[in-house]
Amino acid sequence: MTIPASHIKKRREAMGLTVTDLAGKLGVDKSFISRVEAGERSLSDAQSQALAAVLNVPADLLLLESGKLPADVQGAIDADTAAAVAAVRARAEQMAITHPKAPKRAFTPHATPISLAPDIEGRIPARIEVSKASTTYRAHSYHTKVPPSAIKPFIEVFTEPGDLISDPFCGSGMTGVAALDSGRNAILSDLSPAAVHIARNYTAPCDPKAFRAAFERLRDAVEPTMSWLYTPVGAKRPIEYTVWSDVFRCEACEKPVRDMYTDRNRIALGRLWRGVLAEPDDRLRRALAFAFTNTAWHGTRMRRFNARGGHRPLTGTLYVPQLSAEANVLEVMRKKIGQLQAYYQALGAPTETPHVLMGSATQLTGVADASVDYVFTDPPFGSNIFYADCNLIWESWLGRITDPTREAVVNRSLSVASGGKSLKDYAGLMTASMKEIARVLKPGGWATVVFHNTDGDVWAALSAAAREAGFEFHEAASLDRKQQSHKGYKGREGGVRCAN
Ligand SMILES: C[S@@+](CC[C@H](N)C(=O)[O-])C[C@H]1O[C@@H](n2cnc3c(N)ncnc32)[C@H](O)[C@@H]1O
The missing domain is CATH 1.10.260.40 (lambda repressor-like DNA-binding domains)
Structure with a gap:
């Protein structure tokens, strides 16, 4: 040798x-x-x-x-050989997109405590207009997204420029986007790897031109596969989408439930994902993965055919319609790259960007006591949406799934070992989360909690959790008909650490 x-x-x-x-x-x-x-x-x-x-x-x-x-x-x-190659690829894919569990720098308590009686009376608009049509809102889908324009008025009332805001149920990271837009910083976290992936990409700048160039390299690399998959023999141009009408049969008929993807889209997405992971630059690889996960969601059988155009899956569910529009995924990704390029152009290059961590709200690892000025958060409400299930579409590509046993939901259809929880379990998780929020807030700090559930028991569980953590209820503001109300809490006087 x-x-x-x-x-x-x-x-x-x-x-x-x-x-x-x-x-x-x-x-x-x-x-x-x-x-x-x-x-x-x-x-x-x-x-x-x-x-x-x-x-x-x-x-x-x-x-x-x-x-x-x-x-x-x-x-x-x-x-x-095939198994060895598959194992190497699986490992490479798992390691390609990783998420930190603690912030890069420790947040220490501020010298200045929160003002004991901030002048908030009458400053929160009774009705807040929200737009779901903005480039920001549409950059990546997520279930029950709260538009940043709805969060900003709260941030402006409860904080000063330069303050630190926390959202321990951050989902797609809209609190971080609103914080950036208001000259504040944020520390965000979520149990779901998909949410962390989305929130990180929403809040970290990316050079728009380099991003476009990385996509163009990817497109050239996958072109032969895409052309084979989407250009019918004899046709000159690839198809944009195909409408499928499915007839589902129950298991009694011995037909298995279909996969979430058509064979064609599964192959196409697999090829695209491999190309994404081949991008050597870490930031560009993550940004391409950001565009990819939204594309993969549109590449499922969940994408509903809409005769007026705008085919898309329903958020917050894994619903597969009878009439689905099978997208040409390269075309979907190309459009998404254009939107994200505009988004990153508008985001610019802020000097400080939010820290986005993966972990449970019941244990805010790495966030120091009394280090946060304000909390704006939107936790899961009872059994409204099962995030761990819905996020599987994204997490199956990212190589890591949400731990369902720690998810703060009421789920009576699963065994305890698989993540099943009663209202009491949910209340326990919310109490632990509220206590963590109280711990990291500065003395007298405020928290705003979004509440969108009509179940009185769920509201009672949340209010009890907040009281047990030492908060007192202050006021409610209506957001809009879909996202009904905000509830504000103030650290209760004489209570636990968050109190004045
Ligand atoms: C209502 S969503 C937040 C959506 C967010 N407001 C947005 O604009 O995208 C609630 C989030 O809580 C997360 N979650 C559920 N259980 C959790 C836990 N124990 N700790 C932290 N996050 C959790 C879910 O993954 C989900 O992303």
Whole structure:
């Protein structure tokens, strides 16, 4: 075997060994070492093991540098090449998009406490107009998104520029977007890897031109596969979408429930995803993955056909319609890249950007006591939406799924081991979360909690959780008919740490 001469020689010299020393240790003559170092002789496996031991480098490294694979790896490939390749790819994909669990820097308590009686009376508009049509809102879908324009008025009333805002149920990160837009910073977290992926990409700048160029490289790489999949034989142009009418049969008829993707879209998305992961620049890879996850959602059978155009899946559910519009996923991604390019252009390059962490609101790891000026959050409400289930569409690509046992929902259809929870369990999780919110808030700090559920028991559980954590209710403001109200709490006087 021939090992790159420069490596052996460099290492030997760095260790202060002469050729004679090394030859002596290996029990070979000097000229043999000189010829190995000159790349004229190769080593047997046993000699390379001995050399690795003397030079104190991993034997695998010497083998790899000489173009050979370690015996166990070679054995795995010989035994089942397809499985070995699949395992390597699966691992690479899992490691491609990772999320931090603690902030890069520690947040320490501020010297200035919150004003004991901020002048908020009459400052929160009774009705807040929200727009769901903005470039920002539409950049990536998520269930029950609160538009940043609805969050900004609260931020402006409860904080000053430069303050730190927390949202421990951040979902798509709209609180962070609103904070950035108001000159504040934010620390966001969510249990779901998909939510963290979306929130991070929403709040981290990305060079729009480099992003476009990265997509163009990706498009060129996948073009042959896409053309094969979406251009009918004899046609000159690819199809944009295909309408499928499905007839579903129950299991009694021994027909399995269909996959979420047509075969064609599964292959196309797989090829696109591989191309995304091949992007070497970390920020661009994440941004392409951001465009991809929204595309993958549109690539499912959940995309409802709409005769007036604008085919899309329903959010907050895994509903598969009878009439679905199978998208040309490259075309969907191309349009999404255009929207995101405009979004990143508008976002610019803020000096400080939100920290987005993955973790449960019941344990805000890395967020110091009394370090946050204000909390704006929108937790799950009872059994309105099962985020862990809905986010599977994105998380199956990202390689990591939400831990359903920690999800703050009421779910009576699952076993406890699989994440099933009663109203009491939900109340327990909300109490623990409220206590964490109280812990990280500065003394006397305020929290605004979005509430969108008509179930009185769920409201009672949430109010009890807030009271138990030491908050007192202050006032409610109506948001709009779909996102009905906001409830404000103020740290209760004489109560736990968050109190004045
Ligand atoms: C109503 S959504 C938030 C949506 C968000 N306001 C937005 O604009 O996108 C609630 C979020 O809570 C998350 N969640 C559920 N249980 C959690 C827990 N124990 N800790 C942290 N996040 C949790 C879900 O993953 C979901 O993203």
